[in-house]
């Protein structure tokens with residue numbers, strides 16, 4: 001499994017914790033920035049990660065900003081991306097199982113590191129259930145394609 005990660009300055013510390021955790025688990029990752037605490041704009045990093053995931057260069061993406069909201073909204077503007085901002089483990093598996101989310105967004109100012117790690121592990125461990133959910137995912141794609 002290959003995971004693309006990105007954050008703005010407000011999500012940098014949590015992203016580093018998540019990266020360390022994933023590397024310890026032997027999961028292949030790539031960090032698309034930001035790499036320092038200088039103030040920056042979350043859409044830039046949302047776009048980099050979302051593009052990589054949409055092009056299937058990575059299986060899933062993890063984005064972190066202050067709230068997880070802005071970076072998630074921005075990622076969802078890329079065609080083929082279903083980014084879910086999650087602050088709990090139920091949403092973290094439901095967004096994979098029902099929505100086939102391919103990016104999870106987290107807020108460093110919202111969740112502590114312990115919960116964030118549980119959320120990430122839950123997200124990565126869950127799978128899309130298909131079935132009745134497939135039709136709904138296809139309707140999201142139809143909206144993207146103005147059908």
Ligand code: RB5
Pocket residue numbers: 008010011042065066067068069070071
């Ligand atoms: C940065 O201050 C903050 O606005 C950003 O990280 C994020 O929370 C936006 O949604």
